[in-house]
Amino acid sequence: MANKKKASSAATDLIVVDGEELTRDEVVERRSKRRAEAAKNAPTVVVDNLHVHYKVYGGSGATRGAATGALNRIIHRRKHDALRDVHAIKGISFVARRGESIGLIGSNGSGKSTLLRAIAGLLPAEKVGGVYTDGQPSLLGVNAALMNDLSGERNVVLGCLAMGLHPTEIKEKYQSIIDFSGIDEKSQNTSLRPMKTYSAGQAARLRFSIAATKLHDVLLIDEALATGDAGFQRRSEDRIRELRRNAGTVFVVSHSISSVRDICDRAIWLEAGLIRMDGDVDEVTEAYEAWSNG
Amino acid sequence: MSGTQTVAAEPERTSADPGSESLPPVDPEFHELGGAGVAAKYGLAVAGKRPNPIAYARRLWVARYFIVTWATARNQALYSGSRLGQLWQVLTPILNVAVYYLIFGVLLGTSRGVPDFIVYLVTGVFIFNFMQTAMLYGSRAISDNLNLIRALYFPRASLPIAITIIQLQQLLIAMVILAAVALAKGEPFTWHWLLIAPALGLQFVFNTGLALLVARFGAILTDTSQLLPFILRTWLYGSGVFYSIKKMVAQHPNVPGALTWILDHNPPLMFIQVIRDQLIRVPATTDPKAAADYANAMYVPAHAWLWLVFWALAVGIGGYLYFWSGEETYGRG
Secondary structure: OHHHHHHOOOOOOOEEEOOEEEOHHHHHHHHHHHHHHHOOOOEEEEEEEEEEEEEEOOOOOOOOOOHHHHHHHHHHOOOOOOOEEEEEEEEEEEEEEOOOEEEEEOOOOOOHHHHHHHHOOOOOHHHOOOEEEOOOOEEEEOOOOOOOOOEHHHHHHHHHHHOOOOHHHHHHHHHHHHHHHOOOOOOOOHHHOEHHHOOHHHHHHHHHHHHOOOOOOEEEEEOOOOOOOHHHHHHHHHHHHHHHHOOOEEEEEOOOHHHHHHHOOEEEEEEOOEEEEEEEHHHHHHHHHHHHHO | OOHHHHHHHOOOOOOOOOOOOOOOOOOHHHHHHHHHHHHHHOOOEEOOOOOOHHHHHHHHHHOHHHHHHHHHHHHHHHOOOOOOHHHHHHHHHHHHHHHHHHHHHHHOOOOOOOOOHHHHHHHHHHHHHHHHHHHHHHOOOOHHHHHHHHHOOOOOOHHHHHHHHHHHHHHHHHHHHHHHHHHHOOOOOOHHHHHHHHHHHHHHHHHHHHHHHHHHHHHHOOOHHHHHHHHHHHHHHOOOOOOOHHHHHHHOOOOOHHHHHHHHOOHHHHHHHHHHHHHOOOOOOOOHHHHHHHHHHOOOOOOHHHHHHHHHHHHHHHHHHHHHOOHHHOOOO
16 A cells, blocks of 8 residues: 555545645655755754663562562562563654654554653653653643543643643633534533543543643644544644644654554654654655564 | 655655664754753753752642642532532531530530530541641542643642642631531630631641642552551540640659650641630639639640741641652652
């Protein structure tokens, strides 16, 4: 499929981007222009020889919960049996600049989500001394539930306040957030129900809508787009392009190669905590597909 | 410009043959200056680095709308599962008073040598409960909200502070009940009652410090919330909530002076005694036993207000700095 796309340089199938119909060549041309411009912009994220170690409990036979095991450890003053060191990121370096949208691809456990958490500053500093960011990046993850026993409406207000919006600003934007998420399309009072009653897709849509309200300098998206329906995916892809146009930097972790191609200009392929390839999204995703297919 | 030409013209270095080494960045500036050099040139900061304590306080001030809204929403969610809903905020302290009245006033019929016992007891229960709940919920502030912490960046001290605000809201309702009990029991309304407000303000600062302290303990060691109830129960019996500590000490002549001093300056007891002192009127009496009972029950050590200010500042600032120094670690879980 990837080869076919490359071969059809005089492509006849049109791709709709932001309401414009473009040929494949026009898409590629615009992308390379955007990348050339972004290369001159100021960097927002610098990752310099990043290593991340995790301490993991469990995994071997002894479990944390077993009382005899715990007692044994205390008596013998031993460290936790099952404490293991996992070297998740093994020395990664790259620079991301304003106006770039970067897809992180790689097989399960390759360190993509760990890298995002390190960029978001959620891992202890001594382990991530090699990450420098402009401002506070926002991490939008699929598991990042807000407050499940509160209504969607409360979550919108709280999420916006936590991002630093002023209450009057939230009042102005509230309706557009609900409209964008589309959770009230089927039944009018979904936004008033507790979030624990939402489907996975509804919750993910609302989370994305909240995070996308603000123009972030750096937005990190971890599989958050996978759960929405087709209409919402198109809206969110448009929104990400808008963030990119406003000179932000967007990182997307996704197992959907086609959505990475749609959203991103650049891709970084991680494997076993190392960068295998970093460059134009078409080239990297094609190499990744060739590798994972055989 | 065709597709393939564009790709060829890309200045990026890519490799289709992955080796065991990670690729160096293709960025020319990175090659020239190094990662730290590029970061310094464009004013980038180390990711997740905590600001200094004053800048952190400023961030907390920016987050004040979030703190208050979160506290209010939490408070409402607390009773959202019950049929009477928000009515429980008022019912809980009323039922508390009713239970203590039933046990101590009716069943045991004893005031244990403490005059105005119901007002004395209810004041102690409410004031101690403020500290107790702030610490209990505070110790779970991080672990209960990991999802929120991992989803959004905000100063993490917002959570223990908001939890203490929730407890303050509940206490204020309880104080209205206490005022009604005091009036019903024949205590006169005097200007002294106004001094309860600054005392509660100082206790709020003190409790916030404690909540911040145990929040970090709880984040480091999840067993904290299992252990804390036992510590708090010991503290409860040492804080003269149900009886007069001074009277008990007076009955045991062998108690060392240092222990008496510590018992007298125990912060929750001082807050309770200062507030009792504002509420309960000591009548003029010629009966020496009654006079001694009042003297014991209402005993407030010298410079009590200065001590309250000291405790509030020491624990408030200490807890703040202790929590702040762990700021980077809370997202880890």
